[in-house]
Amino acid sequence: WQARIEAPLTYDYGRYTVCKAAFSQGPVTLQQLALLKGFDIGAMDPVGAEFVHTVVEAMKLAYADREAFYGDVPDVPMDVLLSDSYNNDRRALIGKNASLDLRPGTVPGYQNWVDHHAERRANMTAAGSGEPTVAQLGASGGDTCHVDVIDRWGNMVSATPSAGWLQSS
Numbered sequence: 001w002q003a004r005i006e007a008p009l010t011y012d013y014g015r016y017t018v019c020k021a022a023f024s025q026g027p028v029t030l031q032q033l034a035l036l037k038g039f040d041i042g043a044m045d046p047v048g049a050e051f052v053h054t055v056v057e058a059m060k061l062a063y064a065d066r067e068a069f070y071g072d073v074p075d076v077p078m079d080v081l082l083s084d085s086y087n088n089d090r091r092a093l094i095g096k097n098a099s100l101d102l103r104p105g106t107v108p109g110y111q112n113w114v115d116h117h118a119e120r121r122a123n124m125t126a127a128g129s130g131e132p133t134v135a136q137l138g139a140s141g142g143d144t145c146h147v148d149v150i151d152r153w154g155n156m157v158s159a160t161p162s163a164g165w166l167q168s169s
Helices: 027-036 049-074 084-091 118-125
Strands: 011-013 016-020 147-150 156-161
Touching: 011 027, 016 027, 027 049, 027 156, 049 084
Parallel strands: none
Antiparallel strands: 011 016, 147 156
């Protein structure tokens, strides 16, 4: 067996090229950048209300698209989700007030179905406090975080602290 090397999905944001694994949740970060591209966030106070509001609203739109379209693996429409025209339309949804709605976009040929009732079932699988814990139905909770950083000299670090739960780490 030999691991294969897959080309990353990339997005150019300002002077940076951001890379993410294409076959994962990673591209949601790239879409967040595509949405933020239309704002002058560099002129905003990075701890100010306008900056936080803008970034959070862009994140919510990108995550809504993740919920709607990433389940179509391997046929996720990344060419559309990262396109300027799609994100220009989505960016227009970011107003002065926070939205409480889950608002996936529309991609021709794809159904944007999301489970709007998942939150109601969360308490059935939610784990208790402390480690290790297991939920009422025997499920352990959490999610996986991953980060890779490569500098211009080729130094690399990769970390995957899976959920912080002893059962899954």
